[in-house]
Amino acid sequence: xxxxxxxxxxxxxxxxxxxxxxxxxxxxxxxxxxxKDFIPTTVPEIVIGSPQQGLMAVGPFSxxxxxxxxxxxxxxTLAFQPDRVSLKKMEVIGGAIGExxxxxxxxxEMFARLEKAKVFSFSGSRLTYNTRxxxxxxxxxxxxxxxxxxxxxPSFYQEHPPCEWATRNVxxxxxxxGPKTECCNVITDINRVQxxxxxxxxxAKLVDRIETRFEINTHQDRQEIRxxxxxxxxxxxxxxxxxNKLSHQSEKVLYG
Amino acid sequence: xxxxxxxxxxxxxxxxxxxxxxAPQVDPPTASTSELETLSADSxxxxxxxNIQGDCRDQFLSRFLMLIHENDFEFGYSxxxxxxxxxxxxxYGTFAREWISELFVQNYCNPFVLGAILRVIAHFEYAQMYPxxxxxxxxxxxxxxxxxxxxxxxxxxxxxxxxxxxxxMRFEFSEAWLNEYRIQVINDLERAVTNATTCPQD
Numbered sequence: 457x458x459x460x461x462x463x464x465x466x467x468x469x470x471x472x473x474x475x476x477x478x479x480x481x482x483x484x485x486x487x488x489x490x491x492k493d494f495i496p497t498t499v500p501e502i503v504i505g506s507p508q509q510g511l512m513a514v515g516p517f518s519x520x521x522x523x524x525x526x527x528x529x530x531x532x533t534l535a536f537q538p539d540r541v542s543l544k545k546m547e548v549i550g551g552a553i554g555e556x557x558x559x560x561x562x563x564x565e566m567f568a569r570l571e572k573a574k575v576f577s578f579s580g581s582r583l584t585y586n587t588r589x590x591x592x593x594x595x596x597x598x599x600x601x602x603x604x605x606x607x608x609x610p611s612f613y614q615e616h617p618p619c620e621w622a623t624r625n626v627x628x629x630x631x632x633x634g635p636k637t638e639c640c641n642v643i644t645d646i647n648r649v650q651x652x653x654x655x656x657x658x659x660a661k662l663v664d665r666i667e668t669r670f671e672i673n674t675h676q677d678r679q680e681i682r683x684x685x686x687x688x689x690x691x692x693x694x695x696x697x698x699x700n701k702l703s704h705q706s707e708k709v710l711y712g
Numbered sequence: 713x714x715x716x717x718x719x720x721x722x723x724x725x726x727x728x729x730x731x732x733x734x735a736p737q738v739d740p741p742t743a744s745t746s747e748l749e750t751l752s753a754d755s756x757x758x759x760x761x762x763n764i765q766g767d768c769r770d771q772f773l774s775r776f777l778m779l780i781h782e783n784d785f786e787f788g789y790s791x792x793x794x795x796x797x798x799x800x801x802x803x804y805g806t807f808a809r810e811w812i813s814e815l816f817v818q819n820y821c822n823p824f825v826l827g828a829i830l831r832v833i834a835h836f837e838y839a840q841m842y843p844x845x846x847x848x849x850x851x852x853x854x855x856x857x858x859x860x861x862x863x864x865x866x867x868x869x870x871x872x873x874x875x876x877x878x879x880x881m882r883f884e885f886s887e888a889w890l891n892e893y894r895i896q897v898i899n900d901l902e903r904a905v906t907n908a909t910t911c912p913q914d
Contacts, residue, residue, distance in 0.1 A: 467745060477843040477846075479846060479875035479876075482846070486850060486854060490854075495820065497817055497851075498843060498844050500806060521806075521843050521844070523847075526817070528817060528820030582745070586744075626743045671744060675743075
């Protein structure tokens with residue numbers, strides 16, 4: 457069903473996951489990720505309301521430099537954000553994004569390496585997995601047909617079919633992974649999107665397709681620290697199974 | 713499957729920059745965790761910061777890249793690219809460093825451009841280029857190309873900062889001469905720090 461997977465992403469929420477670019481952090485990350493051509497990069501983040509003097513100053517803003525570890529083609533990015541560490545694999549020219557299970561295996565390996573690097577505590581409050589894909593191209597009539605199949609619209613839109621639309625469904629679901637059972641948000645977005653895309657680095661073309669986004673994350677109301685890096689593998693395994701199931705079920709609904 | 717690039721999506725700032733409030737981070741009100749929420753520009757100053765990223769970034773990148781291709785680069789000799797970076801640091805502060813870093817990553821497969829960037833940043837003080845300079849030099853030392861590796865080591869040598877010792881210690885090169893050079897720089901940095909701590913203060 458999904459013709460192009462745009463990305464897979466897995467995240468581990470931890471209060472001390474935010475890492476600034478320091479020599480010690482860079483040294484440890486270089487040691488941990490001495491494969492796949494990972495390189496350290498900086499990401500400026502502007503904190504409003506705490507002015508800083510000197511070279512780092514930009515008006516009233518105080519830029520902080522957090523660190524990312526990325527492959528030069530940006531296929532893989534490990535980002536150390538304010539409350540989470542996030543691993544993303546993107547579709548890139550000349551790369552094969554692979555199946556969700558491939559991502560799962562790579563993610564487990566990378567999080568294990570990260571744990572060994574001991575750059576943060578790896579004690580976390582939430583886990584997340586999400587993916588975004590595009591369905592094959594369809595004619596305008598087919599796109600409209602999908603819309604009428606999944607949405608009941610006011611008469612105006614029945615007479616003038618929308619050229620862009622979005623749907624989101626969020627359910628709470630008790631996900632079992634390893635010895636744990638956690639209430640999770642299970643999110644499905646099905647949208648008609650328009651944008652530009654280039655094939656093989658060529659001229660950008662307008663595209664008009666249906667995108668699907670599937671996401672599973674542990675519920676935001678539970679913020680206590682209870683996860684360690686071992687939970688990532690079992691969580692990803694269960695979350696990916698649910699997402700695959702959702703993808704197949706969505707296909708049946710969309711294509712009738 | 714065709715090899716295709718990712719669909720363009722609207723972004724608030726280039727270079728993956730994020731604006732976030734100084735207040736403690738709270739979860740977005742929605743269930744989704746896929747993106748961190750960005751703040752909309754609600755003040756003139758904030759808009760200015762966004763414009764610096766948008767308008768000046770492209771101009772800086774194209775001019776700096778042109779100067780890299782037009783000039784000869786030698787350690788210890790200043791050229792138009794050095795001067796341009798110096799001016800840009802005054803004008804744009806940390807953004808200029810970030811743009812250089814962006815150019816570095818974009819050209820990671822181009823040893824000529826990487827070597828030129830490392831030669832330029834080596835001419836600045838360590839603090840002036842921190843932390844992007846240190847990060848680029850470390851990535852340079854980890855590069856496959858021997859000339860880029862050498863430029864990375866030379867950055868740490870020129871800066872003379874003890875941080876360089878810690879980073880250089882983690883590498884081992886197969887080229888004997890480069891490895892000797894690396895060890896020599898490590899020893900020099902160590903001596904410099906020992907001298908600084910044992911010399912009486914004025």
